[in-house]
């Protein structure tokens with residue numbers, strides 16, 4: 001288990017090394033750490049920690065924001081996990097989780113319901129979108145994509161499709177178009193509580209931001 005995990009971590013590190021929009025290896029490591037916390041809090045013997053930690057490290061290695069060809073990335077990941085002798089049922093669950101994890105798929109697509117293992121990874125990934133780190137990642141992503149920080153003449157949208165979601169707006173609008181929405185979509189007790197705490201901090205941040213902007 002330890003040896004297999006070390007190989008998985010090295011794979012994630014290699015695949016995410018070029019990433020510069022907030023989905024890099026440091027993000028994958030924090031998602032894995034948060035997933036550990038959620039597991040400890042849940043204390044549910046049916047949880048498969050190898051599946052959870054592997055999916056946490058690997059979740060962005062097949063994302064269309066990170067790789068040019070997501071289908072090819074899935075095949076490469078499947079081959080890698082099989083080569084490392086991860087049992088097929090676990091390979092299938094890891095691939096299922098990372099395919100159905102995303103906000104955009106849950107909100108606009110036909111995401112399949114996640115198993116408890118998947119819910120843990122999803123909550124861990126979503127906590128990373130919130131709080132001080134969430135604010136930094138959102139600004140970092142916006143910079144990488146050439147979006148402005150804020151424009152009071154552009155109101156936040158009520159997004160209906162993934163295409164609209166990918167047509168990006170301002171950094172501040174992303175708080176309303178996604179970040180605050182996921183707080184109510186958390187699935188685990190630790191995730192719900194920590195998301196609320198991080199949201200409170202973001203609301204404080206926005207108050208200060210508008211105050212400075214308007215002064």
Ligand code: ADP
Pocket residue numbers: 022065101102103104105128129134137138139141142147165168169170171174
């Ligand atoms: P998902 O894959 O779950 O649908 P994303 O990967 O698009 O969600 O978002 C992950 C993180 O990337 C967000 O939490 C945010 O920090 C950043 N991000 C995504 N889209 C935008 C955007 N339009 N503006 C600013 N940040 C964004």
Ligand code: NI
Pocket residue numbers: 023027031059060125
């Ligand atoms: Ni992520």
